[in-house]
Amino acid sequence: MNKDHLDIRCESCIIRELNSFNALNKEDLSKISDVKQVISFKKGEQVFIEGQKLKGVYCIKSGSTKLSKISDNGNSQIVKIARKGELLGKRSLISEESTNLDAIALTDMELCFIPKEKILELSENKSFMKALLINISNELKKSDNEFVNLAQKSVKQRLSHVLIYLNNEFGNDSEGFISLYLKRKEIGDLIGTSKEGCIRMLSSFKEKKLIDIKGKRIKIINKDDLSKIDLGLIS
Amino acid sequence: MNKDHLDIRCESCIIRELNSFNALNKEDLSKISDVKQVISFKKGEQVFIEGQKLKGVYCIKSGSTKLSKISDNGNSQIVKIARKGELLGKRSLISEESTNLDAIALTDMELCFIPKEKILELSENKSFMKALLINISNELKKSDNEFVNLAQKSVKQRLSHVLIYLNNEFGNDSEGFISLYLKRKEIGDLIGTSKEGCIRMLSSFKEKKLIDIKGKRIKIINKDDLSKIDLGLIS
């Protein structure tokens, strides 16, 4: 973790187009910019841990983080992956609670930290509140949908689903491999299976020429059939 | 479904203490009361279906409803149970989308329907917006937690969990049985397992004297051990 003040003003930051801050006017943005702090995290570092009291929210300027939780059984489960433009910690700030999830950087990251007090001031701003409400509301919908998928679909279906998701959301490198590198264990934690289960299913996908694997990297070859597997149309 | 205008005023309705409406003043409540409609549903009737465009929200005056979804595989999954005091349909109204879940009455119900337009007017009310935000935010937290439980816990653990939940939230009758009656299939849909799996686990709980079963009704006998099973401390 490293604090750094060589940063741009929020008013001219394009990231805000992606989150609730786009509901703010120049004045409010300027106020935020005056107090924000840019913080860097290296891949693998912990941004915050479940149960921690946050003193503000983090706007992701670059990089991605997994939001996960250790279950009573001691297994880790990834609930979601947050990336550029998302606000971390907003939920716990709204409910005035400690965080519910661990946040661990999946890549090197740059975050803008905005203290609690400033966010609370913004709660006077109706359009900001509305944007926040819509944002949380959409997250709730996504969470509900993932819940149903997890409950009702097989490992094979969920793996197909997550590969397509990673490919769509994080893009691919020059050779077509998914840009965001996740360990097998992490893919397992994402779909709720063991790393071995995940590895075996990936091999089977490779045999069927649905994907290609080079070392740790994964490339989707037959997206259509992966989709069909996800939807249970073929197996 | 049956419309009925013999109803009390929102200002004096105690239900509102349980939801975001408790952030409203007398004036706003009065405005709502003028336009609200009381609607009754019988057990088993559908309040709304996934994909339906709602014209307002429903405040649950009495009774409970399951919020469920049919997965791509054709299985039903219950995402949550809503009861007295909860607002149905608020999420889809906020995001201006069609509903994401089916709502089917688990008991006879009385709902107060409040048209969209009135709710939108209330979006000018800061304390209402704030209450709504906190409410949705808490639901998101719950949903995330249930997601982790589902992913990481065994059927046995999840069944223990849900029995304790039903007992705590819906209370028991004069003989100590859980008041809210759910079919075995529905308990299965709630914990993400087949009805047979659910039945077999219930029998095993009965054998171990953790619960008692009389026909369709379930009574918790040893809550402590059920809790321990849920937490994975014993099996």
Add this chain to the structure above:
DNA sequence: CGCTCAATTGAGCAACTTCAAAATTAGTGG
């Protein structure tokens, strides 16, 4: 080169599902 962490593979096992049949219960109309 040696160390460490991650990925892979095999084998046995446990959990859960599915299908079919039988038993019980609930609902309905007379």
Add this chain to the structure above:
DNA sequence: CCACTAATTTTGAAGTTGCTCAATTGAGCG
């Protein structure tokens, strides 16, 4: 209230899926 029908619950048995543990291979790094 009874009889009949439909729905639900229960049980058995066989089959899958996915898990765990242990051993091996491979990759990255100083």
